[in-house]
Amino acid sequence: MGLYGVLNAGVSGMNAQTNRLGVVADNIQNQNTVGYKRGNTQFSSMLTDSNAGSYNAGSVSTTVRYGIGGPNNQGTTQQTTSSTDLAIQGEGFFIVKDRGGTPHLTRAGNYVIDGPTGNLINAAGMSLQGYSLANGDPKVSLNSYDGLVPVNISNLAGKTTPSTAGTLAGNLNIDTPIGGAVSDKNYAKTYSLTTYDNAGRSSMVDLYFQKSADGAWQAAAYDRTTGKQLGNTATMTFDSFGKPTSSQKLSWTVTNGQPFTLDLSSITQNAGKYSMETTAIDGNAPSAVKSVDVAADGTVYAVYEDSSRYAAYKIPLATVASPDNLTPRAGNVYDVSSTSGLARTGFPNIGGRGSILGSRLEQSTVDLGDELATMIASQTSYGANSKVFQTGTEMLETLVNLKR
Template structure:
């Protein structure tokens, strides 16, 4: 072994340990950096050809490796825009020039200048826009991603298109159909046939059915009338308009409603029934520009297992709903709704609306119903919510949540071979492989936790131990170099 080989070995060893000390120092200074992944230095020997009688000293080569695939601890914060990935995957971010990178650093905040969500290193969170501008993502490409920018979601109003009305109708509710009291016609003295409804309870949704001389039933639905006298006036107006025939409506001092035949007073009888409202509710919806419209809902029990439901425009009775505004609800012996349970009608100035009542029952309990509808009044965005599946919701002042973006997660076949760049981001290399793109909680990708951050995967105790080891090895290699240098000086002095 030559003296130059000794010197070369000492220098090689010091350089290798110097690299190790460099990675240790970087790990320690980034032990509190969000999403930082530990670096380590691995050594391998470089052996030169030797003979039995002469050893040719080689050297040590070093290579820096990163434990990018190892997850750090997750700590919860008070900021809803802090995001952490639990499991596999990286956030897709971009630099100011638009170049994409991968990162696990999810400390995002809203940039006041652009409205984008950026992390502490200034990289912008990327996502796929939802709604009418949604695109189908590629499995191996980041085409179609754009900055997550909530500033583009200003004040908006959404017309209602669907709602639900469900709950229990009491089985013991009395039937709301009352037969009128008929007065038969007489000849001497002549008395016209009539039917009397004893002081009916008038409310929207009530219905009068009557027949003159045994003919077909005619119907009058109470809409805006509040008293029997108002009902009588409306019936007479309908007779004048030709929509009802053969009767004259009036009331007596007791408030009873009376329908008297006008066909042939001495030979024509009048029969009828009055269906009052058993229960009433209301539901608020919105037209296309966000004006609130109240749907008045009237329910009448017409026999043991049948109710009728009618809907009215409670905000503007002069603009009635069009379409199917009334139907029967039929229940079986178990109190379950049979047949279709939906009304389809049009909201004035709004959309076609479907009211779903499939969750309605008739059981021996109290009247207990709930209702809901989509749509919202004009409202501004006040907050942002992040779901575990990556959906970003714009939360409006009225509490409405609208899906705005969906954050993808990306990975590569070999994450530890990604190339680190400044700002705690990574870019792909030939060794790491290309992008594989998906969504949280799908296809092996992790989930997103809002209000949390992934910490560094550096362990300080391990790093301090590695630092002592590197220092010891560096000192030993320096002694080898020093000894070789002294022997070389002795050899040089022999020539003198």
């Protein structure tokens, strides 16, 4: 078996270097693939039984390992102009599903809005998964993907938010003469605001303010269309410094019976000019989605043309105990394996998970210089192994020729 073992050893060495060169080829062709993790070929010797009188050459096996997890395998992040480009700073993986509904893990965050479906999909056509916030805080399954839905942008277009609360801030001039009852539409100053019902229909509301006594004002709301008073009349009182001494609110119902409350406790009374502004008021009319904004905690906001924002989804991140043992799949995604551990789902910045960076992409961890150096080393080793095979062949030929 001596000479045949030499031939087998030479072939084994060439096969091993071929595998190594194949991994180098994969790395080089994916040097610009978003979120790609460099592969590395590990060699392991396979020895055969030998004795003092003869030695039988063994062989070598190769194992491909990917540096997927850990701070040393974090690719650099690059700024982009797309708000749907996402990068993970730290540990964790995005959860995506292919067209067949099979879930996978990935670090690639180059998502775009799919025209036919409105889902956020990556370059491989897989849809980003998240939890819907339509019914408040989502219920997260820590050890499964239950409850996840595709992050869909098209179904947010034209979405309306009813008006339920608002806050006024400003100043009422202290030198205003005392007047009649504001309920009779006697007023010193008036302002207007707009509220929206569940269907996005707007209602113009006129706010009347009248000084009723020293240090006291009355406020009332009237429907612009019907002229009727809405809800209660509020009495605001102020101390000698012009600061409010009571917390007053106006309450009425919007067109479909929806309650609305306006907080007046931030209004002052001093010698300054009249001024009034809404520091906070919710509700909006139907509006098209202008852009998408993703916060560091994974919350996906739809930004409308009227500049209002709506929290629609929350993107989770998955972690595994041994990310380097995940199984790579086509589409720059990974599947859990028996050695990687089960996927554990949670939100960014919690439980050791990283944060999500909007308008950024994680670059490949491939260093072209290192790959070229490995290619040269592999080529040299392949040539040396071929010489072993060639020399063994020549020695075997010499052995055969001894019979002649």
